[in-house]
Amino acid sequence: MTTQPSDQEIISTVKRFSSVRGQGILANLLAFSRVLKDLGLRVGLSQVIDASRSLEFVDITLRGDFYSVLLSNLICEKEEVALFDRVFDCFWKDITLDEEPMETIELSVPGSEESQEESDGPGGSLEEVVAQATSQEEDRTQDRDPFFLPTYSPRESLNSKDFSEMGIEESRAIGRAILLIASKIATQMSRRKKRALKGDEIDPRWTMRKNIKYGGDIIELVTRKRRIKKTRIVLLCDVSGSMDCYSRFLIQFMYGLQNELWGVETFVFSTSLTRITHLIRTKDIGNALERISSSVQGWSGGTNIGHSLHTFNREFAPSLVTHRTVIVLISDGWDRGDVALMEQEMRNLKRRCYKIIWLNPLLASENYQPLCKGMQAALPYLDFFLSVHNVHSLVALGRTMQKLVA
């Protein structure tokens, strides 16, 4: 679902289809479904056909029943009901369904003057739009308010050494922790079974089949065992300025995970999104570093998580993200972009994937609370919100992965 369109958007979309008015219920129904589609709801043609078939069974002069029929046929998501209601009220409000037979229902054609009135007339739609716009403006000013900026220092109240000051020893330890995590994910057991030479239970169907050649006597047993679920991981790393002190660790992490596991895809983002899977598919981390820094734009720049996620959802998610995909987002959540967009994209992402894990290096700081708007918007869609700032936290991440398996 998209962000809620304003009243004005709804009215103007409805107005675009005003030509069908007076052409009978089917034309209106089709137009109505088009309006819903244009406003971002997913409505399939088969659903529209079923809706029109359904109308034969109810008395459409009863507005409540008419509404129920359209709703149950065209919508299949609770979150979409609110928008549907608004469009329904707007689209069908001029229509009085009286006792006349279906085909001859007269639908009043809203004249241009009348609809002009509509847009700023009763219902306070214009005021609402203005109010919305001002509140958005306020949001933005609040974002810019220096009071909201992080008063954060990486050494603040951290008990163990931070990744920001990591040496060779630590990077070895990180490597080991990553291996642990990787093996946890890679050996996730599915509840589905496959045939196997040494499985734990007998597969009767295949045992029978295999033993037909012995005249039905059971000589060979076919067994089955649990399949290993191949979990795909998509890493989305924030490499904006605020994450600078962690970037060395980040690269290590991305590199480590991708080279230990099957099916890891890696992306970095700041103001835009770059896929770097192919750049770090190598055994030589030194070269990988060079290649990344030369090809990623906006390294150490600003952050626009919403926009980056939008790009990801549109271009990559359809082919990369399935119900078995774990999304690992690494970011401090300081977002300078549109919060509404970010929330919407998080929702879309959540809908596609298996789990979302957000790793936030700031989370380790005692004084840190996820107050910034970006983080707030994302929180409801996270399955795990963990800290990554030192090796211990990585071990904790490993444990979380184990939970995912259970």
Next chain:
Amino acid sequence: MNPKKLSIEKIQEALRSRQYICDRSLATVVYLSINLGKPVLLEGEAGVGKTEIAKVLAEVMQTGLIRLQCYEGLDASTALYEWNYPKQMLRIKLEEVGKGDRRTVETEIFTEEYLVKRPLLEAIQSNGTTPPVLLIDEIDRADMEFEAFLLEVLSDFQITIPEIGTIRAKQRPYVFLTSNRTREIHDALKRRCLYHWIEYPTFEKEYEIVMTKHPQIQTHLAKQICAFMQQVRQMNFYKRPGVAETLDWASALITLHREELDEKSMEDTMGCVFKYREDLHHLKSEVAGKKLNLEGIFKDPMEFQT
């Protein structure tokens, strides 16, 4: 009840007579589903009566209820059919003794007699006067593989068994799918269904439900219970209580011969409403912090309808 002579009002009335109180929109969806032969997808919080409506409808239509409880790893052999292997083996052994004809045996052990029918096949093959109600419960618990497989069955209402052939439904069963939304159901499956979200009931509806299910209850007690539930559902609990909990609680209080609700009896019976330790703690703190106005609810429940 004759499916051809149904109307929305009749369905609502019939469900009500079997103690299922539903609003007109749900009755409309059920009515459409019967007429269109389209499955219904019911979503809603736990304990709002998603499963119940299928059971009650089966009673109303005087037909069988076939239930398929979903779980992760549910596969075709548990949902559709399985060959009865022991029986097949026995037959083979018997034929060996009697020097039977190999070809006849081969064809005969793959007939319906040797088939173990699982819920989906059973629902499709049923040939009573009225089609059965097929309840596919908690579809969100099954995995994507099963969902895809279900898609095939629900769109054509036919099942192909390689050894026998394709079995077509003589009459489409009334299909109800329920989901608790622990994960998203695939769009393709959703599109083949009529969708209905069951909300928590309003005060009036819940009161009516309690009075229908427990006619012996004191009206004041019923009002107190419902007012309490309405308030609690607006608060931040891990698991908000559903109608099932309301009814459990009501019957507990009736068993204890309570005619009115007071703080003591509420505390004693809270286990019926909240099933998590954290929630019980949370309730205590809300009561202590006066966010939940118990006295008010007990004294004048009608004031706390929303």
